[in-house]
Amino acid sequence: MYRVSSFLQHxxxxxxxxxxxxxxxxxIDPASYYDIVEYRVLSLRGLSGRSDAIYTLRHFVAFALMPLFLFYLAKELWEALRLERGAMRRKRGGIPILGGLGxxxxxxxxWVVLNSLWPMEEGxxxxxxxxxxxxxxxxxxxMFGRLLFRPNSPALHVLLLLTIVMDIGGLLVFGLATVDLAPRLLWLVLPLLAAWAVWVFAARHRNHPQSELERQRALRLWPYLLAMFASWLGxxxxGLPPxxxxxxxxxxIPHANHAFGMFAEAEELLHDPLNRIAHALVWPLVVTMALFGFTHGGIDLAAFAPVSLAVLGALWFGKPLGILAGALIVAPRLGYRLPPNLRRRHLGFIALLCGMGFTLPTLTMDGSLPGGYLQEAARFGLALSLLMGIFAIFLxxxxxxxRRKR
Structure with missing residues (x-):
């Protein structure tokens, strides 16, 4: 099992x-903080005539920078599903997928049960x-799993797969559940056109080029970068999450022939277009995560409310129990088994660690809850959920x- 790259800890x-x-x-000074994060980066009022077409620093980070982070995560999931020796090839994907869905x-x-018993707000x-x-x-x-498991433990790879499945799946469900696509559905033609164009002009000869020119064309980065921008725009x-x-x-995008594991250090030696793009994103993503934490992760210590408890209940109880039900009850009935060297106790600790949630829940907060104190209280709950990592390590x-005493 290849070691996971240290960039995740960065x-x-x-x-x-x-x-x-x-x-x-x-x-200390909430007014000046909000002045910074709500600083107007771009206004399209003059072009669209709409009073709400204003983009702040907070919007810029969520709309323009976080897509790079999701691309970085999705690359690993795609390779695990698609490449030879991928961690989710054939029946090996059952545990992460069913556990993530659960x-x-x-x-x-x-969440629904708790908010039915203790409404977050009247009306x-x-x-x-x-x-x-x-x-x-x-x-x-x-980061917490690294303190709990050995560096080359298969539990770390399953943990990464589970969290990526829930991040990408959760973001997709969020977009479909909260956005009315009908008025702007035609914009989705743009990603389809971008994918078709990059396939025709660059990617289709990636595996069996007929000439050196076709091979070089398939390895160039600019057609894929241009298509990525067009896809993001569409x-x-x-109205879907950017x-x-x-x-x-x-x-x-052309990729390596076989997988080395989740975020494997060995991938740093590869030079196919997909890994070249991923390598180029690493340090910009360090800056992106710092900016995301600054613009979306500020915790108001006076914001505790019933919705904070609902967040904790959903993450600390609903999510671990759902993961265990999906991985240990549903998966075996469908013929899936735990990966080699992964025990049920490891899966239990993985489920506990997945009871933490901050980055992706915070990213979807604006579309999930009304603004104001409800969002601040929910963010406070998300911050408290990180205590589950400490509990898992202590346990x-x-x-x-x-076991040693025995």
Missing amino acids: FAWALISGSLLASIWLN GMIGAALV IDATTGWTLTLGSDVVLTY VAAS ALGLLPILPL GRILRST
Whole structure:
């Protein structure tokens, strides 16, 4: 099993640093903090005539930079599904997919039940905001998982697969559930056209080029980058989350012949177009995660409310129970088994770690909940959910110490 690249930990520390800075600033001088994150980067009023066509620093990070992060995650999921020796090839994908689906369903059900018992606010339906808890947090769960499991443990790879499945799946469900696509459906033609064009003019000769010219054409980056921009533009204009905008082009970009594992260090030596793009994104993504933490991760310490408890209940109970149900009950009935060297206790700790959620839930917050104190209270709950990582590590050490005494 190849070691996971250290860049994931860089992303995690950048996110934490940005969030800590934002939280300190927000609680000391909230007015100046909001002046910065709501600073107007771009206004399209003059072009569209709409008063709401204003884009702040916060919007810029979510709309323009976070799609790069989702592309980076989706690359690993695509390689796990598609490439030889991929971690999700054939029946190996059953546990992460069914566990991820179970986690999303469990979180949504617990959210609705808790908000039915203790309404977040009078006049707001209990189903409001259920999409908030679908996503997970790849970089922060990995950081805690790295402290819990060995560096080359298969549990780390399953943990990464599960969180990526929930992040991308949760973002897609969020977009379909909260956006009315009908008025702007035609914009989705643009990603289709971009994919068709890059296939015809660059990608279709990637595996069996008829000449050296065709081989060189398939390895150039600019056609794929241009198609990615066009795809992002179409997805964003359609009303779907812009973070999904680069994904339609991903399967068309030439890649390595076989997978080395999730975020494997060995991939740093590869020079196919997909890995070259991923290598070029690493340090910009460190900056992106720091900016995302600063613009979206500021925690108001006075914002605790019933919705904070609903977030914790959905993440701490609904998501782990759903993951275990999907992976240990549904998957075996469909003929799927745990990967070699992965025990049920490992899956239990993976489920606990997936009870943390910050990055993707925060990204979907604006479309999930009404603005104001509800969002601040939900963000407070998301921050508290990270305590599950500490609990999992503490529990793991207790159990390890108990086994040694025996």
